[in-house]
Amino acid sequence: MGAGSSTPAEPNIPAEQADAESVAASTGALPMLKKSFSKLANPETQAVPFENLQRFFSFSREEGRSYASNVPDLFPVLLDHLGSSIVDQFFIVEKEGIDWVQFVKGYNKSCARVSASISLNTLIRLFIAITRKTNLALNLEFESEDDDSKISGYLRPNHVLLLLYICWVMSWDCRNLKDSEGKRNLSLPDLDHLVLSAVTSCAKIEGGLDAWECEISSLEVQLPAGKFVTWVMSMVPCLLDCLQHYFHARLQMALTAGDELTSSSSSVGDISSKAASDYILSHGRAWSISITQRSTVNEEIYRAFISSEGAIAESPLYRSSIHGRGINRFWSCVEGYKGPLLILVTASSGDAHEGNSINKKWVLGALTDHGLENKDIFYGNSGCLYSIGPLFHVFPPTGKEKNFVYCHLHSARVYESHPKPAGIAFGGTLGNERIFIDEDFAKVTVRHHANDKTYQSGSLFPDQGFLPTEARISEVEVWGLGGKSAKEVQSSYKKREELFTEQRRKVDLKTFASWEDSPEKMMMDMMSDPNAVRRENR
Numbered sequence: 001m002g003a004g005s006s007t008p009a010e011p012n013i014p015a016e017q018a019d020a021e022s023v024a025a026s027t028g029a030l031p032m033l034k035k036s037f038s039k040l041a042n043p044e045t046q047a048v049p050f051e052n053l054q055r056f057f058s059f060s061r062e063e064g065r066s067y068a069s070n071v072p073d074l075f076p077v078l079l080d081h082l083g084s085s086i087v088d089q090f091f092i093v094e095k096e097g098i099d100w101v102q103f104v105k106g107y108n109k110s111c112a113r114v115s116a117s118i119s120l121n122t123l124i125r126l127f128i129a130i131t132r133k134t135n136l137a138l139n140l141e142f143e144s145e146d147d148d149s150k151i152s153g154y155l156r157p158n159h160v161l162l163l164l165y166i167c168w169v170m171s172w173d174c175r176n177l178k179d180s181e182g183k184r185n186l187s188l189p190d191l192d193h194l195v196l197s198a199v200t201s202c203a204k205i206e207g208g209l210d211a212w213e214c215e216i217s218s219l220e221v222q223l224p225a226g227k228f229v230t231w232v233m234s235m236v237p238c239l240l241d242c243l244q245h246y247f248h249a250r251l252q253m254a255l256t257a258g259d260e261l262t263s264s265s266s267s268v269g270d271i272s273s274k275a276a277s278d279y280i281l282s283h284g285r286a287w288s289i290s291i292t293q294r295s296t297v298n299e300e301i302y303r304a305f306i307s308s309e310g311a312i313a314e315s316p317l318y319r320s321s322i323h324g325r326g327i328n329r330f331w332s333c334v335e336g337y338k339g340p341l342l343i344l345v346t347a348s349s350g351d352a353h354e355g356n357s358i359n360k361k362w363v364l365g366a367l368t369d370h371g372l373e374n375k376d377i378f379y380g381n382s383g384c385l386y387s388i389g390p391l392f393h394v395f396p397p398t399g400k401e402k403n404f405v406y407c408h409l410h411s412a413r414v415y416e417s418h419p420k421p422a423g424i425a426f427g428g429t430l431g432n433e434r435i436f437i438d439e440d441f442a443k444v445t446v447r448h449h450a451n452d453k454t455y456q457s458g459s460l461f462p463d464q465g466f467l468p469t470e471a472r473i474s475e476v477e478v479w480g481l482g483g484k485s486a487k488e489v490q491s492s493y494k495k496r497e498e499l500f501t502e503q504r505r506k507v508d509l510k511t512f513a514s515w516e517d518s519p520e521k522m523m524m525d526m527m528s529d530p531n532a533v534r535r536e537n538r
Helices: 015-026 030-040 050-056 075-080 082-090 100-111 116-133 157-176 192-202 225-235 237-256 259-263 283-290 296-305 327-334 483-505 519-528
Strands: 059-061 139-142 151-155 184-188 266-273 341-348 362-368 383-389 393-395 406-408 423-429 432-438 443-446 469-480
Touching: 015 030, 015 100, 030 050, 030 100, 030 237, 050 082, 075 082, 075 157, 082 100, 082 116, 100 237, 116 139, 116 157, 116 225, 116 237, 151 157, 151 225, 157 184, 157 192, 157 237, 157 296, 192 225, 192 283, 225 237, 283 296, 283 362, 283 383, 327 423, 327 469, 341 443, 383 423, 469 483
Parallel strands: 059 266, 184 266
Antiparallel strands: 139 151, 341 362, 341 469, 362 383, 383 393, 406 423, 423 432, 432 443, 443 469
């Protein structure tokens, strides 16, 4: 028998530690956790002090600072308890602090790869823990301590708003923590459209709901917990990722800041509500769209809209109030762009003489997976429709048909005996489009979902009936979400087209044999004596 080769024996790792590290390794975060723990832990005790970990996950604010009147009174207090609630909810504290095993297990409780329902339960448990510290009574209760336990009770609309604001703050923090220095001013977006979406989906309101006039703080309806869970899973499934992204961002900061971050927590200056944006795509609407699906579009929306100072980093490819109305002006701005596009329309329907009709505007959106093409047929591989204001709703593809987008311009060079309609459409069929924007960008026609098998069913604006609705367009915007590369491709395309156009404008006189054959000579002869008889030389 030959001598077998021997390998060094691995250190004896306790089963509890091995299991925790295995779960963390499946997410790819184990190396980051090791580096973060080495930065945060006390070298003598090999444990992270409880107070340091609380500050590590906390927001701090200055005492006596005033806040905008439309910021919920409880919200700044909820932020004060965010860090302590996270530590209490996910970490088991020993006498010396949080050791390595409990540090990894705490991460796994919040960020391990689990089902969406468990992730939502984790988020709701954290929200309940925060509200208990502020003495805010929530009528929510889990049936057991199991991760996938069912939840009973109900939420109020103002509770939903607070939960959404906490998720917004965690998203905002992920994007601005590493780029900020000192105090950061936190601005809260308008999220009423999301709250009203939850209200209309989860509760029955006697006499109906006027989405334009109602105030969230005055709504006393109850949203059953089971229906609210269904609404989150179907409407805003990426809301569950906010907590995981927040954990990752804070741990990443430990790798660069280390002791500096634990000794002085993240400082937040002013907490205010964002002023109304001049763009249709406000910060709140952009964030709402970003949490409806997981794609590269989310990153582009985050980069452009969720910034430290509230400024919008990008500008739209097209805006009717700036570039002019009409499909030709529209096409000159979007032609050659090969990335995803978000097209938004603000419109209002009803009698123009009604005193309140001007205030009852609604906003529609369409997300295409690729740039637009000038065709007389429907095309596309994927897309979504959005009802954005005053209620938010997303209409993903059904998979039955592929009439995602239609964009057609009449060509002056080609005669068409039976021209197809010029304009932009989404869903439905030619002549029965779900959404159709005319070529002058003056009106939009919205039809019932029964005419559309491409996008899921539902009302695109409040009180939409079965008959087609024609509405006056106030504004049209197009946002490019393809990143820097798509913008560079479009820029190259436009430069090439300008070069071709310039070449076609030039007339090379050398191609004519003599002055007698030149077009200038012919024009001058006609102007001097237009009635002269001209005989063709045979």
